[in-house]
Amino acid sequence: MKKRQWFILAGIAVLVILLSGSMFIVKEGEYKVVLKFGEAVRIEQSPGLKFKIPFIENVFTLPKHQMTYESNPTTMLTKDKKPIIVDNYTVWRITDPTSFNRTVKSVGVGIQRIDEAVYNSVRRKLAEVNFDAIISENTERGNINDEITKDVAEALKRDNYGIEIIDVRIKRTDLPESNKQSVYNRMISDRQSIAARYLSEGDEESRKVTSKADRAATEIIAQAEADAKKIVAEGEKEAARIYNESYGKDPEFYSLYRTLESYVTTLQNEPVIMLPIDSPYAKILLGK
Structure with missing residues (x-):
């Protein structure tokens, strides 16, 4: 049992x-x-x-999910033979596990294949671009990233690894310590030259604007003075005509008016005036 x-x-x-x-x-x-x-x-x-x-x-x-692989910093040469240190990251995933298992079998080997393809593509693309464009222009680096992504994706697809490349991005571009300072000095010199050119162009434009404004001001003042003289002359002419017309109508009154005006001018500030008592000027003043 x-x-x-x-x-x-x-x-x-x-x-x-x-x-x-x-x-x-x-x-x-x-x-x-x-x-x-x-x-x-x-x-x-x-x-x-x-x-x-x-x-x-x-x-x-x-x-099955997306994975990110970060490469080690590597020194490469640009088109103008400048050495730079580059590191990048790659976003990828397995889309065809059958092909992946047949060709690379493991994630570690797949990363090796990706690293080789990325390195070759980055090296070729940087060799086509000058150093200044890589470190200064965001649009240039953006174009390089897009081209590298397309290049790596096509290479892995051609080898039928069953891998899809989502994105490849250059994270950092730096100079080797041996020539970093010389490149920095050259960049500073270039920027100073550009700044000096801008200042020179600004000074020249300022002189043009100032000269034009001074010339316009001189013309406006001259025209204004000419117009003023013309108006004054016309006023004096009109005043003389009115005086003559008034004098012609009553000469005695006009003579008396002019005499009274002279009194106003003469007696300002209460001066001491010596006049004969029987002079016409004194008689009118005295009301005789």
């Missing part, structure tokens, strides 16, 4: 082992590659509980 129980327990144990060895779970964000005698026989992509032949089929996991 005991032997029978032991056989039953052993059978249950074997059954549990077989069942546990024949089941596996596929999670979100991963592929399960099923191997039979070392060869991939199928790829499980949809999440859930899956089955395999125990002891004959094995399973290993490949990531």
